[in-house]
Amino acid sequence: MTALQSETRDDAHHVVVVGGGFGGLQAIKSLKGSGTRITLIDRRNHHLFQPLLYQAATTILAPSEIAWPLRHVLRSRPDVTTLMAKVMDVDTETRQVWLGDGTFVTYDTLILATGARHSYFGNDHWEEHAPGLKTLEDATKIRRRILAAFEAAEKCDDEVERRALLTFAVIGAGPTGVELAGIIAELAKRVLPRDFRRIDTREARVMLIEAGPRVLAGFPEELSSYAAKTLERLGVELRLGAKVTECHSDAVDIGLDSVPCHTIIWAAGVQASRAGKWIRADADKAGRVLVAPDLSVPERPEIFVIGDTAAVDRADGRPVPGVAPAAKQMGAHVAKVIKARLAGGTLPAPFAYKDMGNMATLGRRAAIADFGGYKMKGVLAWWIWGVAHIYFLIGTRSRAVVAWSWMWSYVTGQNSARIITQPEDGKPQ
Missing domain, CATH: 3.50.50.60 (FAD/NAD(P)-binding domain)
Structure with a gap:
């Protein structure tokens, strides 16, 4: 040793x-x-800006725009040794x-x-069919599955199977689940329609499944209600008070209802x-x-x-x-x-968390924000959300690149990071 x-x-x-x-x-x-x-x-050898990980999973940002090599971040600190x-x-x-x-x-x-x-609440075997979103590897896997589903639907002649391929289930209506569902709906209904010939991507079914009674339960009820209505306008189907009982490779079971579905994303725990x-x-x-x-x-x-x-x-x-x-x-x-x-000095007072507020995006043009007694919603909240996230990115170049990607997506309605990568074994998933 x-x-x-x-x-x-x-x-x-x-x-x-x-x-x-x-x-x-x-x-x-x-x-x-x-x-x-x-x-x-x-x-891993990189620091990951997790608040924007869902955007890498849904083609808005490239993985390199939200991750930085740790050695580079700490290059000016000779007192720090980095070990991968x-x-x-x-x-x-x-x-x-x-x-x-x-x-x-x-x-x-x-x-x-x-x-x-x-956490799959004791159902760890669901992970194979319903990946979560915590790492860059997770983001590329989810992006691959989303885009590959549209590609498979384009060459599928069986109407029932095609509907299953164009059904996307996001489990968990916290911030990550809400943000994923909103962007997937916009991807299907606004970004991809002109790219395909045999399918109408606007017919995609995006379900947001939540065991609780409302989306974004950590927000005040008025903001949660606004978020639900905004998601429905985007085309997201809300399944509230619905408990997932099983995840399969080609279906998700919600109570006694089995919904044919090839793309399931876990955002519940x-x-x-x-x-x-x-x-x-x-x-x-x-x-x-x-x-x-x-x-x-x-x-x-x-x-x-x-x-x-x-x-x-x-x-x-x-x-x-x-x-x-x-x-x-x-x-x-x-x-x-x-x-x-x-x-040998005076120790600081016990740790006390200073609440900086809570924000969540709803697609590419709306958000909600709760700053204690001050609540915001809509486009202005989205801009504040964007400025806050750009501010916390590492490095001027990263801020400029992300700001440009967002502006391009906002103005043109197009997402640039729509590349499908193969898994390490070379087999499609």
């Missing part, structure tokens, strides 16, 4: 960050100048992070920012990563680690857990949402705690 050594001075306090998402990168950014040496470990590796376990007694190749990294302080994965099991910590039903007020693990003050991996409550008892601003705030807070400990 081999310990991986850092290129920086070994006597500095060593902070190991697992996960290069919003929380992990913010912690690294906030630790600048702290005198620590930092090792970032991530199983899969974490297998953590030995909390010897303070070692074990990697998939049998090597390990020793830490003084450990920050776990490993995010979340899909998330489960925290396995980080809680690595450190043998207490966790909630979703696998999120129960942390102390400073976001450290009880009885393990040298370990912090942030982002979607942590179970954190607000002052009113409601859980902190699993959104990018929350993860970034947690990363910044943990950095303050670490710096205060190393300096």
Whole structure:
């Protein structure tokens, strides 16, 4: 077994960050100048701007427009060593992070920012037929299935099979599900009609399936109602109060109703990563680690857990949402705690989430926004949503490219990233 050594001075306090998402990168950014040496470990080599992942899945943006190599992002930080590796376990007694190749990294302080994965509520076999959306690989798989369905329908002579190919089911009416369903409907009814000769893509059926009574349950009811009406105007069929009972390769079962469908997308639930099991910590039903007020693990003050991996409550008892601003705030807070400990100064107050509001898009020209007491909807909300997301992108070039892609799509009604890629085994899916 081999310990991986850092290129920086070994006597500095060593902070190991697992996960290069919003929380992990913010912690690294906030630790600048702290005198620590930092090792970032991530199983992928890029930082992903997840709020726009659905746009890569639905042909509006190319994957390269919402992801950046971690080494490039951190190129000006000689105090940071980046490792592309899969974490297998953590030995909390010897303070070692074990990697998939049998090597390990020793830490003084450990920050776990490993995010979340899909939850199929005990039906993991559904994943084969109903992929979720968490990674670039997920986005390209979903985009491939959507576009391939139209291609298969174009050469299909069986009317029943053609209808099944042109039926798209999105399960879960949270922000991701609503955004996916809206864009798929616009793709079918406004973007693709002139591209095909044997089919009318406007006949596509886009279903948004939700077990609860309304879409976007986290928003005020008036905004949820507006969202539902907007989606219906786009051509989305809402199936509310409907529970999915099975997902097949060619159908989705909703209660006792089996709907022929070749493209199913899962947006109904998330489960925290396995980080809680690595450190043998207490966790909630979703696998999120129960942390102390400073976001450290009880009885393990040298370990912090942030982002979607942590179970954190607000002052009113409601859980902190699993959104990018929350993860970034947690990363910044943990950095303050670490710096205060190393300096022997006063520790910061317990973590308190500052709600920056909530937004969701409804197709390419409408959105809703809830900023506490101020609510917005329609085109103006869409522009504010766009400006906010462009602002948080990394780098001037990325902002310019995404802004141009959106403007092109807005003005022309066309999406540019409509390329079908084959899976690694070369077999169509």
